[in-house]
Amino acid sequence: MLKQIQGSQGVAQAIALCRPEVICAYPISPQTHIVEALGALTGSGKLEDCEFINVESEFAAMSVAIGSSVAGARSYTATASQGLLFMAEAVYNASGLGLPIVMTVASRSIGAPINIWNDHSDSLSQRDSGWLQIFAEDNQEAVDMHIQAFKIAEELSIPIMVCMDGFVLTHAYERMDIPTQEQVDAYLPPYDPRQKLDVNHPVSIGAMVGPEAFTEVRYLFHHHTIEALQAIEKASEDFEKAFGRKSGGLLSPYKIEGADTIVLALGSVIGTIKDTIDEMEKEGKKVGLIGIKSYRPFPDKQLAELLKGAKKVVVIDRALQVGIGGVVTDDVIRATRKMDLDIFSVIAGLGGRPITKKGLKDVFNKAMNGELEELYFLDLDKEVVEKQLKREKEDRHTGPLAEAVVRDSVSIHKGGI
Amino acid sequence: MFQIRLHGRGGQGVVTSAEMLSIAAFTEGHYAQAFPSFGSERTGAPVVAFARVHNEPIRLREPIMEPDAVLIQDRTLLESVNVFGGLTPNGYVLINSSHSVEELGLEDLAAKLPKGHLITLPATEYAMKHIKRPLPGAAMLAGFAALTGKLKLESIQEAFKTKYKGKVAEANGLVAADAYHFVLEAKKKMKEA
C-alpha cells in the first residue's frame, strides 16, 4: 500500500511485517523514530509474539540481541554513530558466532567532534567486523532491504547491517509502498536456526578456539561471506518477482553505457547524482553512475565488469581514513587493480554537509577535464583551514581545534541557509 | 519539480507544515518529499524545512537552494535570515503577517516578481481564531495552495486529518479555508490593481 510517511515509520512497519520475535533498542539520534514506532507496535499488540526491551546501553542492545538470537529467536536492533562503537565488541561477537541479527544503522558521523548528522563513518568503521552491510538509496529501498536482510542473514547465518542515511532518509517524508503481511510471509519463512540453545539437544556455544582451529573457523566465515554475494543478488531477484520492483542487489548502474567517467557512491547521494548526471547529459556531457548497494561483501568482480568501458572513476566517499583518503576508494582500487583507470577519491558530505548538484557538477567536470586531484575534499573551506594552520604555526596555545574552526566558519560566512 | 522552502522558528510547526504539504501533494497523486534542515533546533531558533513536489519520483536530496516558493511563518525572520536566497525569478512568497508588503519594506522584491506572487497573510490570526494557538501551518499551506494553484484546499484539509483527530483537525481545516479565501481575494485585488 502506498503511504506518504517518514522514512523511519516505513522502516518500522517493514520490520514489523518480518515478524521479529525480540526487539531491543537504546535510543540514539537519528534512529529513535524507528525504535519508538516499533515500541508502539509491540506495546499495542499490533506486532504480536514479539518482546520489546528497552536496554540501558548499545552494548546491552547487541548483547540482548545475541542472547535472543542464540536462543533461536528472530532478533532486531538499531543504532548509529557512537552507539555502534559502544557495542563494537558485541558486534564482532555476533558475527563470529554466526547469529543472523538484523540491525539498522542510521548512518551518522562519529565524534569527536560530536556531530549528529549523516555520513558513513559509523557503518564503515565496522567493515571488518564480519557483518554484511547493505546501503539503501532511498526510503523505498530501505523498506525493501530490511525485508531482504532477514532472508539473507538467516540463510547464511551471518548478521547484517542495513545502512540508511541518518536524517536525510530517516527523517524525510516520502512515498513508500509498504507490502502486506501476506506478501512478506510468502517471501520470508520463519527463522530456522542452524544452531540454538535447546534443552532437548544441549550444546555449548561460544567456547575458546585455539591456534589449531581458529584459522579454519575464520576461513569458513570468509567463504560464507563470499557466498553472500550470490545470496544478496538472489534475495533481490526473488524480491522483484514477489513484490514487483527492483531493489537491493549488489550494484545499480545508471547510464554507464558509453561513459568514460563513472561515479561510484553509496546511499542517498545516489539520487542527487542521478539528477546531476541528467542535467549534464542535456549539456552534452556523458557521466555514468554505479550505486553500490552491497558494501560488505564488496562486489569486486561485478564492479570491475561494469567499469570495463570506463577511463575515470570518481568515488564519492562519505568516510575518511584520516591521513590517507576515502574508505570506499580503497575497495575500488583493490577491485580494479588490474585495470587501467584513473581513480579519484572525493571526500564529500562529512558530518552532514549537504552534497549539492552544483558541487557534484563541478567535481565531475574537473574530473573530465583532467583538473581533479586524486584526493579531493568537496566544498572544503580553504580560507577557514588556512586561518587555523597559520594560527597554529604562530602560537602553541591555540585552544580547542573544533571550537576555533566553528568560530571562524561562522564569522567568515555569516547567515546563509 | 516544484520546490518550496519554509521558514519559521522552532516550536511553530514548520517541519510539520512541510510534512503536511507533502501529504497533501501525495493525496493528489504527486510524488512529494519533505525534510527539515538538520540544524540544532531549539524553541525560538530559526528553522528551515523543505518540500518538493513532482510528477516523477524525486531523487534529489540537497537542501533547496533555488525555491519556487518561500513560505515565511515568522515575520521577524526577515531581519535576521536570508529567507529569499535563491528564489526563482517567477517565484512565490507568502509571509505570515498582518502588515502589507509596503509596510514590510518589500516593494523592491514585489516589483521583481510577477504581479500577485508576493502576498502577506495574517495566518496567526486565523490560527488563534480557530485553534487558539499560534500555529499558522494550515493557514500557510492553504495560502500556498491559493497563491500557486499547485494544491487544492481539500488536500490541505485532508492532510491535517491524517495527523490530527477530531476537533483539532476540524479547526485546522477552518483555518485553511479562511487563509485560502483570503489569498484568493488578495491575488485578485493585486491583479486588478
Place this chain on the structure above:
Amino acid sequence: MSEHQIKFYQTGTFTVGNRLLDPSQRSGQANIERFNSLNSGHRACQGCGEALGARYTVDAAMKATDGNLIAANATGCLEVFSTPYPETSWQLPWFHSLFGNTAAVGTGMAAAMRVKAKKNGGPLVRVLAQGGDGGTTDIGFGCLSGMFERNDDVLYVCYDNEGYMNTGVQRSSATPPAVRTATTQIVGSHPGNAFGQGKEVPLIAMAHGIPYVATASIADLRDLERKVKKAMTFHGARYIHVLVPCPLGWGAASKDTVKLARLAQESGLFPVFEAEYGEITNVTKIRKLAPVEDYMKLQKRYAHLFGPKADQSALIRIKAIAERNIRRFGLLGDERSEPMPPAVQADERADRL
C-alpha cells in the same frame, strides 16, 4: 518421655551424612539421578571453590526447572576451565557471551524463550546467567543493573573469588582491602589493595528491589542448593552471590577451600543472608565467632599483615569491617535457621507467562 530435637552443626567436614537427613533435605549431588550439568573432566585447579559452587548451583537450578534451563556464562575461570577447546563439560545448553554482557545476554535469552513458549506451547525454559566477580561487579555492572531494573526473568549467580583470577590474579572491585594481587602488590606505604568504600553488590541488588537476593558460600552447600531452588520459584530478576575461595589466587592450600569459606562467614567478613524485594528475610547466624586472623593466616595474600614489619592498622580496620557487618546484619546468634517455606510470588509477569 519428651522429645528433644538434636541440632547437628557442621564442624569442618560432614560428620553427619545424608543418611540421617530427611530425603527432602539431602543434597542434589547425593542423588544418582543428578544432572551432572558441570561434568567431570573440566580443568579447574585442585581445590577450586568456583567449580564446587557451580556444580551445586547449576544442578540445583536444573532440578528446580526439571531440566528446562539454559545458561549464559561470562568470560572467566569458570568459562575457561569448563570449555577447554575442543571439549565442554557442560551438559545443559550453555552459551559463552562476552566478559561484560552476561546479564544482558540472559535478558535476551529469557525474552526469546518467553516468545517461543507463547508460540509453541510447552514449558517455559528458564535462564541462568553466571559469572565471576570481575564480570559481575566491574565490567558487567551496567548490564547487571539494567537487567535488575527491568526485572528480567534471569537468575544471575556471581561466583566471587575476589579477583580476576583467570588472567593472573588482578584486583577487582570485589577484592577486599589490603589484599595482595598482581595489581595491588606489597610495595609502598600501603601495601596491597587500597581501603576503598567497597562495592557490596548484594546490597546494590537489594536496592533495585528485585524479588530475590541471597549470599551463599561453598561451606554450606545445602544452603546454596536451597537458595538456588528458592530463587527458581520466583519469576523476575534474582541474584545470588556465592563466595568461592581460590586457593591459587589467595595463596592458600587447596585442601582449605571449604574451611576458608566457613571462616569467612564465621568471622563476619562474609555475611550470609537472604532478601526479598529489598528487605532482608533471613540471616545465617554465627554461633561461634571466629577471629579474623584465623581466616587470614591461611592465605598468603594477607601474609604482609602479620609479623614484626606488618602495619597493624590494616588488621584493625579489617576487624572493624567484620564488626560492622555483625552489627548491621545481626550476625551473632544461636539459632539455626529453619528451612524457609517457598515465598509467595508477587506479580512478576505472571500474566505474561
